Amino acid sequence: MKKSKLNLAAGVSIILLFVITFYPFFLLIFGSLKNKMQLVNNPWFLTFPLHFENYSIAFGQIVRPIFNSFVVTFIGIGITLVASALAAFVIAQLELPGKKIVYYYIISLLMVPGFVILIPQFLVVRDMHLYDTYLGQVFPPAANNIAMGVLLMTTFFKGLSKSIMESAKVEGCSNMQMFARIVLPLSKPIIATVSITTGLNFWNNYMWPLIITTSKNVSPVIVAVTRLKANIKLGEGPLFAAYVIASIPILLLFAVASEQFVEGITAGAVKG
Amino acid sequence: MKAISNNGKQGKIGILKSINKYKVQIFCVLPAILIITIFKYYPFVTSVYQSFFNWNGANVKIFEGLGNYKDLLKDKMFHDAIFNILKVCVATILINLTFPFIAAELVSNIKNQKIQKFFKLGFIIPMVVPFMVVILLWKWILAGDYGIFNMLLQGIGLGGFTKPWLGTESTSLGAIIFINFPWIAGLPFLLYLAGRQNISEALYEAASLEGAGTFQKIIHIDIPLLSSHRKLVITYMLIQAFQMFDQPSVLTGGGPGTATLTPALYIYQRAFNYNQFGYSSSIGVALFILVMVITFLNQRIMKESDVMD
Known part of the structure; x- marks a missing residue:
């Protein structure tokens, strides 16, 4: 009897916490489909039309910033992966x-x-004349991500079997061939983890692009959404x-690679 | 003399030889080292240098010695920012030691695997929404008129308590901390959950045989065994909280007054709103020292609690 009461209380608490966690996001989605009057009269539920x-x-307002975010994120991931893997x-x-x-020297920063x-x-x-450019947004955050990438990848590469490397050397494999043909193919999980963490960092970054960009041609979507104003009409x-659209790319990424995603979110904290 | 110069020559040749021998290796580490040196170490060194100048970032640059640091000691806004961030840090730690832990316990005690997986995944999804979107969403929830939170209060008969939560001096910092309530969807939840699942089933079975209930198991098994996860959560969240910038920057601009001013925002404002680049650098250096002290103390406390365990 006592046990079932406890289970009931636990069940109710977890459902309550879940609802409170999610409801604001539903309000956002509902709100994104409402006109001005609907939003004032009933923000709580979906209303028609x-x-x-x-x-x-x-x-139309954020298509360019979204494009910019993609460019910066992809260059950022590219530079981070190449520099830290090598x-x-x-x-x-x-x-x-x-x-x-x-x-x-690399990781202590x-x-x-x-x-x-x-x-x-x-x-x-x-x-360096990189103010208000894509590269200007990429480099300083890339330095952070490279440090984290080197930390995670070094641990992973050390765990790779030594005997494969040695037999490759005996076969006359050069260092770079070893890297391209043996190390990289074996390291897909860590490459995915570093890519996702780095991608998240670049997509979500606010402070640095706020400082280093002014024009709409290069500034990212996270900065752009803070500058949007509610239309009077x-x-x-x-x-x-616009908020929903800005979230979609990462949600899609999560849908495709949820396991690596969780790995990526935790790896940084655990290793750092 | 001759011998020395010979030695020097040989040394040089030796270096060139080893550069040649290790050229692939050097080429490989060079990109990482260059990027980190140019965009991290060099700025770090120059920020110390700049902190001794009265500098507007362009044409005025006057050596001030420790002048900026003396001003900093008397700067009330700086003190307020430090005081605010300490409050944020304490609140963040208390929040993350309780709410995500309770949620992780609730989720791991669910017997049905499918339902458990549903809740696990469910609490992860909000983590994936860009934090800026969450902040802007809560800006609307906490707004003065038409704010959802105020409408809720009116709906349940507490209309007298409504106020612009972010725009009122006494509530604005609390409102910023309140963002993301109930604070479950985050890294701490994942860490607790992972830790909880690593605890051997045998321990719980043994405890059950001894007649221990759920609460006793949590108190005597989970809380002691998750101490390393708790330390990780504290360290990580402390670093995060100390750097708070996005929320006050977007929601309040540090106001009303200095009620939500944080060190990161203050550095930004001094440099980019007032063109005080030298002074701003000195704030950065002072904060770096403060962070080092906090990190050191944190590590000491963690070590001592290790001994106690």
Whole structure:
């Protein structure tokens, strides 16, 4: 009797927590389909007619920023993967005097909180004439992601079987062939993890692009949505539609690779 | 003399030889080292240098020595920002030690595998929504007129309590912390859940044989065994909380007054709204030292609690 009461209480609590967690997101989706009056009269539930035109209005406003976010995210992932995989390969598998120092040089900057060096970073990028460009948005955050990538990939590469590497060497495989033909194919899981974490970091970044961009031609969607204003005639519906659109790419990525996603979210915290 | 120069020559040749020998390796680590040096170490060093100047980022640059740091000690806004962020840190830690832990316990105690998986996945999905979207959504929820939260209060007969939560000095910081209530969808939930699932079933069975109920199992098995996960949560959330920028920047601009000003936002405002780049750098350096002290203390406390365990 007591046990079933406890189970009931637990069940009710978890459902309640779940509803409170999700309801705001439903309000957002409902709101994105409403006109001004519907939103004021009843924000709580879906009301008809559904105003899908909110989405086309919103899309027109943020299509360029979304494109920009994709460009920055893809360049960011590319640079991060190449730089960290190559460095981690050397540190984990090859011979290089002082490679321990190289390793600690790369990862120890993870201790420095980003905003502490915000101003000098801005000046460096400005002096390189990268202000208000795609590359200017990519580099400083890429440095962080490379540090994390080297940390995660070095651990992974060290775990790869030594005997495969040695037999490859005996067969006359060069270092770069070993990297391309043996290490990379065996490292798909860690490459996926680093790509997803890096991609998330770039897509969601707000502070750095806020500082380093001004024009609509390059600034990303996360900055753009904060600048949208509710239209007097149409209300907040198109605004909410824009928020939903800005979330879709990552939600899609999650739908495709949820396991690597969870791995990616946790790996950074656990290893760092 | 001759011998020395010979040695020098040989040294040089030796270096060139080893560069040649390791050229593939050097080529491979170079991109990472270059990017990190240019965009991290170099700015870090220059920020210390710049903090000794009265500098507007362009034409005015006057050496001030420790002048900026002296001003910082007297700067009330800076003190408010530090005080605010300490409040945020304490609140964040308390929140993340309780709510996600309770949720993880509830989810792992679900017997039906399918239902358990549903809740697990369900609490992960909100993590995937960009944080900025969550912030903007809550801006609407907490707004003054037509704010959902105020409408809710009116609906349940608490209309007297309605206020612009983000725009009122006494509630604005609390409102920012309240964002994402009940604070479950996040990394701590995942970590607790993973930790809970690593605990051997045999332990629970043994406890059941001894007559332990669910609460006793949680208190005597889960809480002690999850201590390393708790430490990870505290360390990680502390770092996150200390850097808070997005919420006050978008929702309140640090106001009303300095009620929601955070160190990161203050650095930004000093540099980009007032063109005080030197002063702004000194804030960064001071905060770096503060972060190092907090990290060190945190690690000490963690170590000591390890010994106690």
